[in-house]
Amino acid sequence: MKSISLLTFFLLLSGCASVKHPVNLGEAKENVRDYYESGAFENECSNVVDGAIKFLESKSFNETACAVFDIDETVLSNYKYTKDLGFGYTQSSWDEWQQKGISPAIKASRRLYNYLLSKKIHIIFLTGRELKYFEATKNNLINAGFTKFDSLIVRAAGEEKIPAAEFKSDKRKALVNKGFNIVASVGDQESDFYDGNTGYIIRIPNYLYLLD
Numbered sequence: 001m002k003s004i005s006l007l008t009f010f011l012l013l014s015g016c017a018s019v020k021h022p023v024n025l026g027e028a029k030e031n032v033r034d035y036y037e038s039g040a041f042e043n044e045c046s047n048v049v050d051g052a053i054k055f056l057e058s059k060s061f062n063e064t065a066c067a068v069f070d071i072d073e074t075v076l077s078n079y080k081y082t083k084d085l086g087f088g089y090t091q092s093s094w095d096e097w098q099q100k101g102i103s104p105a106i107k108a109s110r111r112l113y114n115y116l117l118s119k120k121i122h123i124i125f126l127t128g129r130e131l132k133y134f135e136a137t138k139n140n141l142i143n144a145g146f147t148k149f150d151s152l153i154v155r156a157a158g159e160e161k162i163p164a165a166e167f168k169s170d171k172r173k174a175l176v177n178k179g180f181n182i183v184a185s186v187g188d189q190e191s192d193f194y195d196g197n198t199g200y201i202i203r204i205p206n207y208l209y210l211l212d
């Protein structure tokens with residue numbers, strides 16, 4: 001009888017030990033806020049960019065070379081938008097935010113962009129944003145210091161429902177078919193790098209949301 005109760009006790013104990021408790025939501029939000037507002041986030045981005053420039057510095061590029069940049073949480077930060085919503089998201093507030101076009105640059109990404117421009121590499125912005133936000137997005141990029149680029153590719157009419165990974169890989173394929181040599185892709189989500197034609201992958205950290 002005693003051995004059965006001991007066995008039950010250990011089984012219960014091992015059962016308890018396997019429960020993975022999540023971080024308290026309030027604490028998680030506070031951690032994210034501190035990370036972004038203390039400068040730690042920008043430092044991490046800067047380290048990523050330093051590594052990328054070091055790698056790219058050893059390469060030579062011809063006139064077909066291009067780099068593909070995602071926009072949200074890659075070159076533009078929507079930290080203020082998500083924080084103002086208590087680290088949340090709604091479609092309608094997100095639509096309004098895109099239309100405002102006031103997202104600031106992620107400075108390290110702008111440094112990478114300027115480096116690539118100095119190497120005469122074509123710059124392509126490729127975003128899952130929709131056509132109705134094209135002008136606002138273009139103006140936002142320019143106001144944030146991304147003044148020169150070959151094209152800004154958004155979702156055209158009829159492309160709204162295509163999953164981000166597929167949409168972006170199709171557009172990269174089309175760029176290659178046009179004769180571009182994609183030497184680097186810069187993004188913050190797995191879907192920015194899906195299915196090849198990426199060149200060197202540069203992933204900007206994002207602790208605000210995960211899309212894939």
Ligand SMILES: [Mg+2]
Nearest residue numbers: 070072073188
């Ligand atoms: Mg993004």
